[in-house]
Amino acid sequence: MKSIEAFLTDTFLQAFEKCYGETPDSKILQIQKTKKEFTGDFTVNVFPFLKISKSKPEETATKMGTELTKSHEEIQDFNVIKGFLNLSFSDEFWIESLKKIAQKENFGYSEPQEETVLVEFSSPNTNKPLHLGHLRNIFLGDAVSNILRAAGKKVVRTQIINDRGIHICKSMVAFMEFDPEATPENTGKKGDHLVGDFYVKFDQEFKNQIRVLEEEGLSHDEAKEQAPIMMKARETLKKWEAGDPDTVALWEKMNSWVYAGFDVTYEALNIQFDKLYHESQTYLKGRDIVRDGVKNNLFYQKENGSTWVDLTDEGLDEKLLLRADGTAVYMTQDIGTAILRANDFPGLKSMVYTVGNEQDYHFQVLFKILAKLGYSWASDCYHLSYGMVELPDGKMKSREGNVVDADDLIRVMKENAKEQGVDRGNYEELSSTEREDLAKKVSLAALKYFILKVDPKKNMTFDPKESIDLNGDTGPFIQYTYARTASILQKAGGVNTDFTYSTPENYEREVIKQLYRFPEIIAEAAAKYNPASVARYCFETAKLYNTFYQNTPIFHASGENIIQQRVLLSAQVGKVLKTGMDLLGIEVPERF
Template identity: 50%
Template sequence: MNLIDQIKQSAANFLKREFNHDIASDQLQIDATRKEFKGDYTLVVFPFVKVMRTRPEDAGEKIGAYLKAQIDDIDGYNVIKGFLNLELSPAFWIKTLAEKVSSNNWLEPAKQEETILVEYSSPNTNKPLHLGHLRNNFLGYAVSLMNAYTGKRVVKIQIINDRGVHICKSMLAWKMHGKGETPSDTDTKGDKLVGKYYVLFDQHYRAQVAKLVNDGMSEEQANKEAPLQKQVQEMLLQWEQGDPEVVDLWKKMNGWVYEGFDATYERMGVEFDHLYYESDTYSKGKDIVLRGLEKGIFFKKDDGSVWVDLSEDGLDQKLLIRADGTTVYMTQDIGTAVQRYEDYPDLKQIIYTVGDEQDYHFKVLFLILEKLGYAWAPACRHLSYGMVDLPSGKMKSREGTVVDADDLMEEVVAAAKASSEEKGKLDEMSDEEQEALFEMLGIGALKFYLLRVDPRKRMMFNPEESVSLNGDTGPFVQYTYARCKAVLRKAGNYQKQLESTSLEDKERGLLKALMDFRPMADAAAAEMNPSAIANYCLDIAKLYNQFYHDHPILKAEGAVRDVRLALTEITADTLRTAMGLLSIGVPERM
C-alpha cells in the first residue's frame, strides 16, 4: 500500500475509533500541498468536521496528531483553516527515490487482463487523410497505448469505408476523364490521385446542376436529375450486383488508396491489429434487427420500413431498415458491433474514436444494443472528440481549406530541421541520425500539439504555433529528456544505494510529481484522456528544468550528487515512458 492510501486508511480508522463513524472513501481527499504552504500532502478536513462536531482547525489538529503517531513517515503537520498539511520525513523521500532508481521495473506496464477494442481512423477511401484524421488517429492510438500500459489487452481496429456512393464518384470521374492514369505513371500518391477525381466529379456535377437550375429546374430536383448523379447511382447498383468491370475498377482504385494511406500511417507512427471493411460488413445487422422486430423491440411501419422507438429514453424514432429492405448506417453499426464480439468472445469493451457530431448516433447505437439484450452494451464507449478549427474558421473541402495530413507532416519536420540547424548542436551526428531526429521532433511536436488539448473540446489549429518548438510543446519535453541524458552520460556510474541526506524544495517537489505518474496514467486511461499525460509531461519538464537551473548536479558531492543523479535518471525514465504513451519518441541528444 502506498503512503497516500495508508494516510487515508488511518484517517478513516481515526473516525471509526473515536466517533464510531464510517467515512465514505470519496470523502477522503488528499492532494499535494500547494507550494505556498509548508508540507507535502494535504488532507481536506471539512468532511470530518460534521462528524467530529468541532471547528475545522480543531479537527485538523486532532487528526494530525493521530496520523503523526500512527505513521512513521509523517514528521510533522500544520493546520490552516480546513486543511491539514502533512510533512513527511527526509528519510521517506530518500527511501522512495532509492527504490525507484535501483529497481528497473517500477515503470513496467501492468499485466494485461481484460480485452478491449479501440477503433479509430476509419476513413473513407475517396480522398486523402487530413488534419481531422490526425487528431482522430493520434487520440485513438494514444488511448490504445495508455490502456495497454495500464492493464488492458488492446486490439486496435478500424473500419474502412470502402464502398458507397462516394467511392463511385471517384471511380466514375476516373473512368470518364482519367485516360488510364495510375499513381506510378503520374508519380502521385494513390490516395491523392483518387482524391483528385473525387474533386473532379464534384466540379462536373455542380456544373450540371447549375445548368439545370439555370434552365428553370428547382435546386432540389436538379440535384437528383443531373446526369452524373444518375450515372453514379447506376454504378453503385452495378457494384452491388457484382458487375465484374465495376468491381475490378473498385478494387484497383481502393488499392491505390490503401498504398497511399499506408505511407501516411507509417509516417504518423500509428498501426492497426485488425482491419474491418465496410464492403464485408455493410449487410450485417439486418438479421439482428429482424429478430429484434420479432421480439417486439422494434416496430414496422405501413410501408414496410423498420424503426426503433426511443421516445421513452428521451430520444426519438430512428429508422433501421428502409422500405425497400436496404440497411442504413445504424443497422450496419449494430451488425459490426455484434461481429466484433463474435471475433473476440472475451471482449469487455469497444471504444469508438469518432467526432462529436456523431454523439447522437452513438447514444442511439448503445441504447439499441442494450435493448437487444447484449450484456456488453453498457461497456461500449464513444471517445467523442471536438473538431479542429483553423484560424480562418472551419475546414471545408469545398473551399479548399482542408489541411492535408501529408503536407502538414512535411511542414512540421521541415520546421524542426530549420530550427535544429539554426541551433547548430548536431555536428557529431551523421546525416541519417539527423534526419531521424528531425522526424522525431517534427512529428512529436505535431502529436503533442493535437494531444495536449482535452479531446472532448473543440480546438484551434494554428499552423505557426504547431511548428513552434518553444513553450508548451513536445520538443520542450524532448529537450528536457535530452538534457537529462547528457547529464547522465557525463556522470557515468554513481551510487544508487542512496545515503540519507536532506532534500531541497525543488528536489522534493520534482520527486513528488514523479511519484504521481502511475495514478495519473491510470486515471488518464480510464478517462480516455491523453491530454492529462501531455500536461503531466509539461509539469515534469518544467519542474526538472527549474531544479536543474537552481542546483548543480555533476559538481555536487557525495550523497547530494547521487540524489540529484537519481532524480535525473527517474525523470528521464518517466518522461520517456509518458511520452511513449502518446507515441512520441524522445532523443538522446538534440
C-alpha cells in the same frame, strides 16, 4: 507501491475513528497536493468532517495532525490553516520512494489483466486523403490504446474502413470520364490524393451539370436528380452491389491505391493497427440482425416497409434501421460490425469508438440498441467523443478548400524543425542522418503534443504558427528534457543504486514527489480516456526537472554519494518522460 491517496485514506480514517469514535464515509475525504505557497506535501480538507467532530475546523485539523504524526513515522510534521491540514512526509519516505521507482522497469504500468478492449479509430472514407481532423482522431485513438494497455488491459487497435458506397463510386466515375489511364505511378501522385482529386473533379462536374440543367428550366432538386454524372454514379453503385466484375475490379484497383497512400501516412505517423474491418464486408451482417430483431419484437416495421427501433422509453427517439427498400443505413452497419467484433474477440469487455462529437446521438442510440439485443458488453462501450478542430480563421470546410492536408502538414512541420535546428549550438555535432531522424521525431512530437494536450471533449483551435513552436508547453520541450537526462546518464556511465542516500534538497524533493504521482496519472487517464492529463503531467515533470537541473549541480555536487543520487534521480525522470511520451505515441531522442 501504494498511492498516497490509499495510504492517507486508511490512516486518516483510522485516526479519525480513534479521536472521534466514528468512521466517516471515505468518499467525503479529500486529499490533494499541498499548494506551493504553503508548507507540506499533501493536504487533507477537514471541513466535511466537522459535522461528526462537532468542533471548529482548526481544532479538528490540529487534533488529527497530532494523531497522525504520532502514529505514523512517514508523516513527520503538520500545520493547520483554517480547515486545511497540511502534512509533511519524512525524508526517509521520499528516499524510499525514489528507490522503489528506480527498481521498477515499467514504473507507472498496472499489472496486466485478462480484459480485452477494442479501440476503433481513424476509420476514413476511401475517397479522400487524411486531413487535420483525422489526425486528432488518430492521435487520440492511438494514445488511448497505449494508455489502456498501460492500465493493464489487452488492447486491440482497429478501424472500420468505409470502402463502399456512393462516395467511392463518384471517384470511380470521374476516373473513367476524365483520365482512365491515370495511375499513381504515371501521375506521380500518392494514391489517396489521386483518388481524392477525382472525387473533387466529380463534384465540380456535378455542379456544372446542375447549373446547365437549371438554366434549361429544371428545379434545383430535379437538376440534382438528373445530372448525368450523378446518374452514372448511382448506376455504378448498383453494378457494384450486383457484383459486376468490371466495376468490382475498378473499385478494387482504386481502393488499393488509397490504402497504399494511407499506409504511407500511417507509417509517417508511426501508427499501427491490429485488425481492420471493411464496411464492404460487414454491411450486410447488420441487416440480418435487424431482421431477426423484428421477429423478436425488438424492432418494428412501418407501413411502407421501413424498419425502426423505438427508444422513446429511454428518453431518445425512434430511429430508422432499414430503408423501405430493405437497404442498410449507417446504424445498421454499426450494429453488424459491433457484433462481428464481439464474435471475433470472445474475451471482449468493451469497445471504444473514437468518433467526433457530431455523432454523440448516434452512439447513444447504438449502445441502447446493442443492449436491447441483449449484449452484456454494450453497457461498457464508450464513445470517445472529441471536439472539432478549427483553424484561426474558422472552421475547416472542404468545399472552400481550407482543409489542412495531413501529408502537407507532416512535411511542413519537418522542414520547420530542420530550420529551427540549424540555430542550435550543437547542431554541427550531429551527422546528417541524426539530423533527419531528429527532425522527424521533433516535428511529430510538436504535432501530436499540440493536439493531445487539449481535453478531447473540447473543440480546439489549430494555429499553424503556434503548432510549429518548439518552446514552452510543447512536445519538443519534453524531448529536450529527456535528452538532458540521457546526456547525464551517458556522462555518468550508468546508474548505481548502491550508495549512501542523503536528505534531498527542495528541488530534488519536488521532482521525486512528481515522479511518485505517475501511476495515479496513468490510471486517471485510462479511467477518463483522456491523454491530455498524461501530456500535462509530462510537461510539469519536465519543467520541475529543468528547474532542478538549472539550480542544482550534479557532477559538481559536494560528494560522490550526492552525485550518484542526482544521477539516479535524472535517470528516473528520463524513464518516466520516455514512458509518458510513449503513451502519447511520441518518441524521445537520446541526443538533441
